[in-house]
Amino acid sequence: MQTTNADAMYDHQNRLKRRLSRDDKTIDAKLRHIRQFERAIGAIDFRAITEEKILNYRLSRESRLESDEENSLSASTIVHALGDVTEFLEALATQPGYSAITRDLIDCLKPAKRTVQLAHGPSDTYSPPLEHILAVIYALPAKTIWERRDRAVVAFAVLSGARASVIRTLRLKHIDIENRTVFQDAKVVDTKNSKTMLTSWFPVGLDIERLVIDWIKESRSLGAGDEDPLFPKAPNKIRARSGENTFEFWSTIEPIRAVFVSGAQLAQVPYFNPHAVRHTLTKLMFKFATSGEEMKAWSQSLGHDDLGTTFKHYGTLDSKRVHSLIGAIRERLEDPTRLDLAEQIKNASPEHLEIIRGILRLGNSNLSLGM
Structure with missing residues (x-):
């Protein structure tokens, strides 16, 4: 044959x-x-x-x-x-x-x-400012249940940092509203590398939390149970006319991407895909985290066991931000009262030493800094 x-x-x-x-x-x-x-x-x-x-x-x-x-x-x-x-x-x-x-x-x-x-080489993925993500969320209409679902999808993406494949497969039981956590159970959730993890909601605003909480409450009021999808697809027209409430998972992540496309168009901001939100959250980590331990916690909620992974794959800064930071360092070093590098390392906290180690690993530095 x-x-x-x-x-x-x-x-x-x-x-x-x-x-x-x-x-x-x-x-x-x-x-x-x-x-x-x-x-x-x-x-x-x-x-x-x-x-x-x-x-x-x-x-x-x-x-x-x-x-x-x-x-x-x-x-x-x-x-x-x-x-x-x-x-x-x-x-x-x-x-x-x-x-x-x-x-x-x-x-x-x-x-x-x-x-x-x-x-x-380093990724040049567009990472939108938080203001653009919020603009997309509030540009999306919210008159129907499915419009409110779409708005909650974007809100949940920035609140949880979850990948689109995770958002598609999460069940209502995986969201703990009281403790502000998401249980990504690899047995039923499509996580990266089939990794099970418990992650925390990021501090991006109580209004964003409220959109997600309101969606969960509305979904449950329609009869959705623990095993039903967090974000079900809309029923077909026949089922919709029958009044039967069914809750089915999306079969692909394309509907999630479509929500982001529509939202960006309505908000008149550059399109960004769901994964780009994770880059935005990493930049917020640099802004909000005040210690190595807080950075580690933020990194783990993104699903990274190694803080270096967050730095290497999500922490790339644009040239304008690099210029601003280097300028700030230059001004600081011009202060005659500054400590020299050796003295700063000597007095560094354990959390700051952890950050230094991570940076040295990324740069393959041979400098031991006495560690």
Whole structure:
């Protein structure tokens, strides 16, 4: 029986799931990249792939890097796509009938050095000021129950710092209003790396807390129970007409993203995705936390065991803020009464020493500071 491209992709899907134990979300992303590759090479049989086809595919991806066009791609997306296709072709090359897929052919997918550097460099994700997030929340209408749900979704994102996948799968029982906590139970909640954790609400305002609390109370007043979704999808028209209250989970995070898109348009602020809110919360940590211990607590509520993770992936400052901070340091050092560095370290609290250690680890410094 003739093996088709569809058969090859199906076999690869099974290999990823059964032999490599990849999760469904990862598998879907990899298969999407492989299907894009198939379309880019004209849907020819994979056994007929040529060097020219592969090079054209790679160059077409990289030509969209940092493009001003709507179909531009990030360096990270390009590297991941090329990596997923490489993994697929490497597996395919070991199968009978695919001996024409050589190592030299596969190596044509290797991304340019600059693309790799950009992909692994600091993220330039837009992190909106808190004022923009609040503008989005209050720009969203709140006349219907589903409009109030949407407004509560954005409020909960900044209140909890939860990822969109978590917001989609949380149940009402996971929210403790009295103690202001969220229990992210990996058994039923789609957490990163299947990690279970208890996180606290961030101090972003009592009005934001009230929007979330009011939504939970309204949801329960309609008959929602502990096991029902925190943010259910709207029922279809037939069920809505029947008056039957049903509470179903969203199947993807796209409706959550759509709420943020709509809110940004209504508030007339730059669009930011749900994950960008976590960057905003990190910058609020720098503003509000007054000790290393408070920073550690804030970091753990973002789901980071290591404070260095928060600094490295979420703590990047824009150039204007860097300039302002360096200027403040310069003014402070011009004070003749200042302590020198060694004296400051000698008198530092344990919390401040922890911060210094984290910064040194990130910078791979060889300076021990006597620690």
